[in-house]
Amino acid sequence: MQRFAECFEDLPDPRADNALHDLTEILFIALMATLCGATSCTDMALFARMKAYLWQDVLVLRNGLPSHDTFSRVFRMLDPKAFEVAFRRFMKDFAQGAKIKRPRGVIALDGKALRRGYERGRSHMPPVMVTAWAAQTRMALANVLAPNNNEVDGALQLLELLQLKGCVVTADALHCHRAMAKAIVARGGDYVLAVKANQPALLEDAKAAICAVKRKGKTSLTTTDADHGRTDKRVALVAPAPGMAKKHDFPGLKAVARITSKRGQDDTVERYFLMSRPYSRKDVLRIVRAHWGIENNLHWPLDVTLDEDLARNRKDNGPANLAVLRRLALNVAQAHPDTTSSLRGKLKRAGWNDAFLFELLGHMR
Secondary structure (H helix, E strand, C coil), rough: HHHHHHHHHHCCCCCCCCCCCHHHHHHHHHHHHCCCCCHHHHHHHHHHHHCCCCCCCCCCCCCCCCCCCHHHHHHHHHHHHHHHHHHHHHHHHHHHHHHCCCCCCEEEEEECCCCCCCCCCCCCHHHHEEEECCCCCEEEEEEEECCHHHHHHHHHHHCCCCCCEEEEECCCCCCHHHHHHHHHCCCCCEEEECCCCCHHHHHHHHHHHHHHHHCCCCCCCEEEEEEHHHHHEEEEEEEEECCHHHCCCCCCCEEEEEEEEECCCCCCCCEEECCCCCCCCCHHHHHHHHCCCHHHHHHHHHHHCHHHHCCCCCCCCCHHHHHHHHHHHHCCCCCHHCCCCCCCHHHHHHHHHHHHHHHHHCCCC
């Protein structure tokens, strides 16, 4: 608890000076509850009561246990930017305790709508949380609520929080633009960005570069997978892109790649990518596949395991802060070395076994 308190001690308490409950204790209970599968502030309050015996030797709780209104009020009022700073401070200490090395390799950027986190009358514009995901460690590195639901601006803000030396940033076609490339290169990173028809001139030149190397007889690399009862075939081809960076004012652009994929009896799909390095065909296939970890290992568990799409916190900063809390809980659970249990199994086990619950946080020594 002491290490946890140190990570959150600088987080400003937005409540009045006569608030009954300590902010750090509220956040600690909320995290523990989320690790046990709590999906709402009502769940957190119920968890606090049912596990009251746990807090005797850990927390002070001078004024008893917080109610669900207290949890809701705190998350509505907390400054999301300050909470995100505390999130990153916690993850830094947690990673050191768990002996997790500084993220390298692929860092995937993507946004996710908090589908029921909208204010009344704004169901057409739910807030969007943009996350940087480290594929190697399977952890969320940082999160930003997209300003005015603009995911592009949110991703640019997110990059300012990251150290990218030795990392490859991946993103979908929405983020294939000059400002993104410039920000990544400026922070010492490399990029592999999908390019589609929203950038017609770049896409046309990428296709032309690929056609040029095909005419020269350059061979492609083919991989085939037969997992999950289906056959996936991918063919990668890489081409240098001399002059494209200057022509399109696209910082750092050195090469392009094309991946042709066919799944089972589905139609063949061609995807093109802009790259800041002339990666090998094998590396391109690995990097592009690693990008999808943010969907399979973050977005999917958030919806299926923690019911993020069903979360109905709508007021003020509540949706953003609870989204950060869910990502923090997933990071902690993912870091546990038990590879035989599913994520859902870990959360259920934490709820049923107090020793395992504290073991999840045991890395923070």
